[in-house]
Each structure stands twice: as structure tokens, then as C-alpha cells.
Amino acid sequence: MSPPDLVATDLDGTLIRSDGTVSERTRRALRRVREQGATVVFVTGRPIRSMAEVVEQTSVSGIAVCANGALVWDLDAGRALNHRVLDPAAALRIALAIREIVPDAAFAVESGLRFGREAHFRTMWPDPHELVADLAGLLAELPPTKLLVRRGGRSLADVYEMVVAFAGTDAVVTRSTDNLIEIGGAGVSKAVALAEVAASHGVAAANVVAFGDMLNDLPMLAWAGHSVAVANAHPEVLAAADEITAANDDDGVALVLERLFPAVPDAAASA
Numbered sequence: 001m002s003p004p005d006l007v008a009t010d011l012d013g014t015l016i017r018s019d020g021t022v023s024e025r026t027r028r029a030l031r032r033v034r035e036q037g038a039t040v041v042f043v044t045g046r047p048i049r050s051m052a053e054v055v056e057q058t059s060v061s062g063i064a065v066c067a068n069g070a071l072v073w074d075l076d077a078g079r080a081l082n083h084r085v086l087d088p089a090a091a092l093r094i095a096l097a098i099r100e101i102v103p104d105a106a107f108a109v110e111s112g113l114r115f116g117r118e119a120h121f122r123t124m125w126p127d128p129h130e131l132v133a134d135l136a137g138l139l140a141e142l143p144p145t146k147l148l149v150r151r152g153g154r155s156l157a158d159v160y161e162m163v164v165a166f167a168g169t170d171a172v173v174t175r176s177t178d179n180l181i182e183i184g185g186a187g188v189s190k191a192v193a194l195a196e197v198a199a200s201h202g203v204a205a206a207n208v209v210a211f212g213d214m215l216n217d218l219p220m221l222a223w224a225g226h227s228v229a230v231a232n233a234h235p236e237v238l239a240a241a242d243e244i245t246a247a248n249d250d251d252g253v254a255l256v257l258e259r260l261f262p263a264v265p266d267a268a269a270s271a
Contacts, residue, residue, distance in 0.1 A: 001209075003036065003261050005201070005207040006038060006041060006198055006201065006209075007210075008043045008065075008194050008208060010211060010213060011046060012044070013214060014213045015042075015211065018248065023254070025254045026254040032257065032258075036261050039062065040062055041197055042065065043065040043069075043193070044064065045068045045176050046066055046067075047067055047145070048066045048113060049125065049127065051073070055075055062076065068146065069190045070083070070185060071083050071145055072196070083145065084145075084184070085111075087186075088139040088144060090171055092135065092136065092139055094166050094170070098159070102156070105149055106120045106121035106122075107148065108147075108148040109142045109146070110148065111142035111143055111145050112143075114131070115129075115131070116133060116142045117132060117148075118133070147184075149181040155178040156180070160175060171183050172185070174215065182216070190220040192219075194224075205224060205225050209224060210226070212229060212230075213232060214237060218236065218237060227241045231245065
């Protein structure tokens, strides 16, 4: 295929290695994409408050689609381009239904740059300015970009489909690991947000390559003209992708980008 106009990549488990770092090879590949005039978009379940370290590691900024598509953020200007919130009443209804079947469930709320959690919710990205309160207090104070559900460190896979049923048409339920359920507003997905970003850049889906590894990446991979799964991806993602590359720990994204964006020969050296 010819070089795409837009490269969309998930972060954790896809671009970022298991030790939380981004390799120098991947940084070079991303810079080459930008140097050759294409757009790089990070498309992640992460909140915007955890994106500064990614920009620092990759040396690439621009647009980030965060919170599974609920928040589109201009990394250069430091402002939201689009923000879709979950209706607080729907969030509370769904949470109470979850607590009926998972009495020890713990909840947290991502709200743009702010974060709140119940006291027994364990977070990946501690926030010194977090709000700690009961769920009703969190939802009253923080318009929910995303509602998060944990059950200690134990899997929630056995109740996932029930949570989807509880949400109905009021919310979208996703997961990137078995021990965390993420609930966003109705119609929110990585695919919807990425399509809007691409349209704002005048790019059609056919000219987009997307990389992912988990179930929350499936809508984005289905929308993009060319979809790539890393070798460590969930089996459903491996089955859905157009191409399978090496694992995140083996520079899988960089391998594909190096092929799609070959190095341009130095004019002086070839003269």
C-alpha cells in the first residue's frame, strides 16, 4: 500500500513496551511519518492527564484521542477540541446496577483534566489533586468523561456482558483489561472520534492506517483503511486485523511504519 495520510495508534500494549517505555526505533519511525507530511494521532483509553509522559517519550505531539474517544485533545495548544460526557444520571443508574451484582465494586470518574475515585479504587495514574468521595459525590462534582469500575485486582470478565446490558443505549461499555470496565457516553468510540479528526484533516478512512491490541480498538480497526494488530493482541483483534506485526516489545508499530514510510535518500549523498 502507498504511504497513508494519517497514522492512528493505540498506546499501552501497542506502541508502548511492557516496561512503560517507547523505543528509540519507534521514536525515529514516528518522526519519519511526520517529516514525510503524514499526521500521527494517538488513540487511547488513557486520560489526558497521563499524556504528557507519552509526548515526552515519543517527541511527537499534535492530536490525541483520549478516554476511548470521549475526549479529543490538542496536545500543542493544551485544549479540548471535543468532549463527550456521560450523563451523570445514567452513570449513577448503571453503577448502582453493577453494585447489585458486584457488591465490592469500586468506581472512579475521569473528568477531562480532573480525576475522582472512591477510597478503595486503585488507580494506575495517581493524581495528587484527585477527589476522593462516594460515587454520588463524585458524579455531583465531576462531569464524567468516563466511569471506571474495578473489583480489587480481580477479573470482571464474568460480569462484562451484564454491564453492557445495564448500559443499554445510555452508554458505551468497553474494556482493555479483564480487571477494568470503562463506561463512556452514548455513541462514544475510538472510531467515531478518529473519523472526526481525520475529516478535519481532509483524510478519508481509506488513507488511514491504525494499530491496536485490545477489544476497545476493534471499532477503530474496522473503520481504518488498513488495520494492524501487534502480535501480543487479544485473539479477537488478531482475527479482525488486516495485518499482524511484531509484538509491542519488539517494535511492531515501527516495523510497519518503516515499510510504509521508507527513508528518503539524501540528495547530497546520491549526487
